[in-house]
Amino acid sequence: MSARARLTAILAVVGALVVVATVLAIALRPAATGAAAPTAFEVSAGMDDCGRGWGGDGHAAKVPGGEQTLTVTNTTVAGIEVYLQEVDSKRVYLDLENLGAGAHATVRVALAAGRYRVVCLPADMDPVRGPTVTVGTAPPGSPLTPGIVPVTRNDLIPVTKVYSDWVGSRIPVLRAQAAAVAADAEEGDLPAARRDWLTAHSTYQTLGGAYDAFGEVGEQLDGLPHGDPTGFHLVEAQLWQGAPASAVAASAQSLVALVDRLQTQFAEAQLDPGEVALRAHEIVEDAIQRTLTGADDAGSHTSLATVDAELSGAEAALAPLHDILASRYDRLAETQQALADAHRAVEAQRGADGTWTPLDAVARPTRERIDAALDRAVELLAPVAAICDPRREP
Structure with missing residues (x-):
């Protein structure tokens, strides 16, 4: 069993909710009672369109804070890994691993105010960073996704x-x-x-x-x-x-x-x-x-x-x-x-x-x-x- 497979098994056994560990860590998590429905986006993950569709295009892209649903599509012809990163702290709030060519993954993430971007990491190539998106203030009492600085x-x-x-x-x-x-x-x-x-x-x-x-x-x-x-x-x-x-x-x-x-x-x-x-x-x-x-x-x-x-x-x-x-x-x-x-x-x-x-x-x-x-x-x-x-x- 690979290290990644053992890691997934660990989290399944103890029920830990760690977003960056696996594609499914926060996928389809129900919204908090009384919370607004999450905002949904169709997001591209490719060499020329990394992050396209999240908050619109251009430097003035903005989205509300709190829960968001992202359907991420790999637009390349090979597998890719996708991060959602806070620009200033470098923390990662979502890690989609081994997203196959043409494959989709629908996940939810709950973000506090800040500047974020999608990062696409094709195998054996430099990362491609999507446009910066400004996230507004989350509703009071919203449960937020934890982020971490990646360990290499x-x-x-x-x-x-x-x-x-x-x-x-x-x-x-x-x-x-x-x-x-x-x-x-x-x-x-x-x-x-x-x-x-x-x-x-x-x-x-x-x-x-x-x-x-x-x-x-x-x-x-x-x-x-x-x-x-x-x-x-x-x-x-x-x-x-x-x-x-x-x-x-x-x-x-x-x-x-x-x-x-x-x-x-x-x-x-x-x-x-x-x-x-x-x-x-x-x-x-x-x-x-x-x-x-x-x-x-x-x-x-x-x-x-x-x-x-x-x-x-x-x-x-x-x-x-x-x-x-x-x-x-x-x-x-x-x-x-x-x-x-x-x-x-x-x-x-x-x-x-x-x-x-x-x-x-x-x-x-x-x-x-x-x-x-x-x-x-x-x-x-x-x-x-x-x-x-x-x-x-x-």
Whole structure:
């Protein structure tokens, strides 16, 4: 699945309304009760007629503020992307992607007073900017479409490098922790091996933002523990289901070998800047769908420790995006707080001796609080993926 397809799926699941994320984000949104009917325009999107039909032609084009319906037609012989941009702030209020030759898209957008223009972006060609249109004052109380300054791939390259360097710095730590499990088992100290296994597994779970770069090795390290488990889950099953120390030691050595392969592979990998902003949301979503259901428990009953580590992984994936998001996402602080709140709800289930409450032993009201905390975090993270979805400079 492509990054764009995953992004669309994210927004569909959580119901986020982010106009710039997808053609359908604001399409056919009903007008507010009592609001005036939106003004309708037939708008061209082509090389010579970009923006024609919106507010009339010429430099004095004006339209009323508030909701407007735009039926945009691609008049070229190839696909095109179309923005609706506020001239002075450079914010984009509508992004129609992959509008095919001759195709139409009808969308609604609600604009505040200002100067706007349609921008047509044919593939492999410079943007074509339509005439400036003056938008009047919106009716009082009108719900307005949010706009953002586009994030480009170039904006995301340094973010990706920061995150990639951090992941690279953690893999040697993971390797040492996995080696400690093998050493414990070779000495016959299985209680120590269980403690060290949890430490190593938690470290691995913090690296979820790089899972695409881990590829097949990642699946072997931490795939679901069904059928013939490998990696962490094979060692987990043996440690908590009474296997002899010699068997645990052999499997732990195989785990170390997998981490060695991961280190070699990741040193040559390049994370995709176009996908880095998806990860924080995906990590928490995975915690909800896989870990909190017990689907990845091979006998240790430490799912809440895994969730705790996954939340740390989401924070690590979100952190390098701070400077990009600070001026674009007005709920960034709320999102960070939601992750912290989820941490607190989960960590309350860790005992003073470091052991974790098994999922099936968590009281129902407590479980509901944990579920609600993660649901809130995943909802607030969805717009991050939409805002940071890389776009062309208009």
